[in-house]
Amino acid sequence: MPADRGDHKVLFTPGPTEVDPLILQEMARPVIGHRGAEMQEIIKDLIPRLRPLFGSRAHDVFLTACSATALWEAALRNCVARRVLVPVCGAFSERFYEVALACGLEADPLHVEWGRSVSAQAVSDMLATGRYDAVALVHNETSTGVTNPLREIGEAVRRHGDVALLVDAVSSLGGMPVDVDQNGIDVCLASVQKCLALPPGFSICAVSPRALERSAKRVGKGYYLDFVRLKGFFDRNLPMATPSVSHLFALRAQMRRIETEGLEARYARHRSLAEQTRAWATRRFGLYAEEKARSNTVTCVANTRAVDVTRLIAGLALRGYAISNGYGRLKDTTFRIGHMGDHTPDGVRNLLGAVDAVLEEGGA
Numbered sequence: 372m373p374a375d376r377g378d379h380k381v382l383f384t385p386g387p388t389e390v391d392p393l394i395l396q397e398m399a400r401p402v403i404g405h406r407g408a409e410m411q412e413i414i415k416d417l418i419p420r421l422r423p424l425f426g427s428r429a430h431d432v433f434l435t436a437c438s439a440t441a442l443w444e445a446a447l448r449n450c451v452a453r454r455v456l457v458p459v460c461g462a463f464s465e466r467f468y469e470v471a472l473a474c475g476l477e478a479d480p481l482h483v484e485w486g487r488s489v490s491a492q493a494v495s496d497m498l499a500t501g502r503y504d505a506v507a508l509v510h511n512e513t514s515t516g517v518t519n520p521l522r523e524i525g526e527a528v529r530r531h532g533d534v535a536l537l538v539d540a541v542s543s544l545g546g547m548p549v550d551v552d553q554n555g556i557d558v559c560l561a562s563v564q565k566c567l568a569l570p571p572g573f574s575i576c577a578v579s580p581r582a583l584e585r586s587a588k589r590v591g592k593g594y595y596l597d598f599v600r601l602k603g604f605f606d607r608n609l610p611m612a613t614p615s616v617s618h619l620f621a622l623r624a625q626m627r628r629i630e631t632e633g634l635e636a637r638y639a640r641h642r643s644l645a646e647q648t649r650a651w652a653t654r655r656f657g658l659y660a661e662e663k664a665r666s667n668t669v670t671c672v673a674n675t676r677a678v679d680v681t682r683l684i685a686g687l688a689l690r691g692y693a694i695s696n697g698y699g700r701l702k703d704t705t706f707r708i709g710h711m712g713d714h715t716p717d718g719v720r721n722l723l724g725a726v727d728a729v730l731e732e733g734g735a
């Protein structure tokens with residue numbers, strides 16, 4: 372029986388994003404125990420299906436019942452022994468840096484003007500000091516709508532020897548390629564409520580042999596997200612502790628839908644939704660991100676008409692849609708439209724039409 376959707380607003384927020392009713396039904400399946408053959412079958416089936424998303428043939432893949440913020444801690448605590456460099460180009464990368472400090476690690480930010488992408492050359496110059504054994508990078512900065520040049524940064528990191536590359540692919544995995552093997556990524560982590568369009572509260576990561584070697588030598592890395600401990604369980608297709616079983620059902624179903632669409636088609640759809648949104652935003656407002664770095668999963672609209680963003684969001688809510696205000700210090704000077712997950716051109720057209728209607732009515 373379909374759930375009562377009440378006054379649900381279709382989510383064009385850059386996380387969480389709209390969840391298909393079929394996936395919500397998967398979440399409602401009867402719970403099963405997590406130490407039985409049934410669970411092992413689910414995990415055994417899921418891991419190889421997740422590999423193409425990451426673009427890795429051999430990394431260990433872990434399924435974790437926490438949001439991606441916890442995996443920031445995991446990546447840092449398992450892999451950083453000396454000092455980590457954190458390129459900071461927006462609010463999420465700034466928080467990644469703060470998490471490093473909160474974990475008691477030596478860390479330096481590499482500040483980049485917001486709206487611009489991280490330069491591989493700048494990363495390379497910092498690594499040339501020889502001070503760092505890791506780089507913690509946000510691939511797609513959801514606060515500014517910027518995608519960082521992962522390939523170039525990956526190449527820069529590789530040139531500097533034993534430096535681990537820890538990548539937050541929270542708002543890119545499933546919406547654009549991350550190419551873990553090709554880009555030499557040691558830890559690639561993501562929540563499931565962004566481009567994978569699942570309910571929030573679960574995350575996945577791919578972990579390299581080098582990351583596991585580092586983890587084996589680390590003390591004080593904690594228990595719950597110790598990569599070596601996780602591997603011990605996932606090698607037997609078992610979760611480490613009680614997982615969110617409902618998310619595993621939902622992820623299994625969503626992976627089948629993603630496979631049916633095809634990854635290349637999925638990436639192309641995200642690209643085209645982004646182009647559609649950017650064309651509209653350019654006509655009506657402006658774009659916050661520099662041209663070469665504009666994200667295919669989230670558009671950060673520069674509020675050049677100085678509309679009242681709070682009223683715009685309220686007006687859209689009456690029409691059944693949710694978008695997001697600017698993040699942090701960009702709260703009123705930008706607003707953000709998430710076009711990630713399972714959205715379609717028609718859906719985006721209807722949303723943008725609703726924004727136009729609110730503006731024309733003088734509702735913002």
Ligand SMILES: *Cc1c(COP(=O)(O)O)cnc(C)c1O
Nearest residue numbers: 386438439440463513541542562
């Ligand atoms: C949403 C987001 C996060 C935080 O993820 P949680 O699932 O809320 O922990 C981290 N990084 C980026 C780039 C994000 O978009």
